[in-house]
Amino acid sequence: MSGDVADAPGGADRADRADRGVDPRDVDAVSRQLGRPARGVVAVAHRCPCDLPDVVETAPRLDDGTPFPTTYYLTCPRAVAAVSTLEASGLMREMTQRLRQDADLAARYRAAHEDYLRRRDVLGDVPEIEGVSAGGMPARVKCLHVLVAHALAAGPGTNPLGDEALAALEERGLGHWWGAGPCVSPAAST
Structure with missing residues (x-):
């Protein structure tokens, strides 16, 4: 997931993000987490127990027009590193195989x-990506980072x-990525 278009340089300025309801301190934190300016952030979708964002909701069309x-x-x-460990273990291949063999799991994954798609449609209509979700859904597992973020x-x-x-992260002792404290220093109040 790291390196996707959403974390490339550029995008809306702080005032525009604030107008969309995103606290500029959260955008700052996400930019520092990514090591580059965050783009297309419309909301913090989940907060780590350390109170920093660990999942953001991103616009389906970035400010430069990119779907x-x-x-x-x-x-x-x-969290990205922990999930990368799962990906490297072959878990995605195992999950994809199970989707082919377990009709109930495949139906729940399709759901x-x-x-x-429903959640993204609320954010805007982008015909170029209509029917395309992320992470390989609904037929395969291509990116655990997306699936964990959605969960x-x-x-x-x-x-x-x-x-x-997420359960596999817990089982392997990787589920508490915040245990050593915040991954970046919280931004000072503006």
């Missing part, structure tokens, strides 16, 4: 895809494989 299907974007570098943003029971990835 962007990744509505829920995992921003905390420690997660539909939920993702954190939407809550338990919405994305079954995102929930499974």
